[in-house]
Amino acid sequence: MNEPYKTRMQHWEGGAVHRRRPATLCWRCRHAAGPDMCSWARDLVPVPGWQADPSFLWETFKGERMSLRSYHVWACPQFEADLPRTPKGGKMR
Numbered sequence: 001m002n003e004p005y006k007t008r009m010q011h012w013e014g015g016a017v018h019r020r021r022p023a024t025l026c027w028r029c030r031h032a033a034g035p036d037m038c039s040w041a042r043d044l045v046p047v048p049g050w051q052a053d054p055s056f057l058w059e060t061f062k063g064e065r066m067s068l069r070s071y072h073v074w075a076c077p078q079f080e081a082d083l084p085r086t087p088k089g090g091k092m093r
Helices: 039-043
Strands: 009-012 015-018 051-061 064-075
Antiparallel strands (some): 051 064
């Protein structure tokens, strides 16, 4: 597994260092939505064999900021790239 990603701001002696990482693999996968959803997208059950680090998503609900437990997926045996999208959001053929 990759080194755990703790926060967007990692504090080092003498100051803070801003650290970003690429988007989770799921956001580009065709199994993230639709009739062929994987176990993570459908039931929030980790996919057997994936490489993922625990993470948090930040959302605002009724004016309150809250964190949701999630995973940042680096590799997944079920990954299939989704079709590219047009500027209006439709899938290209």
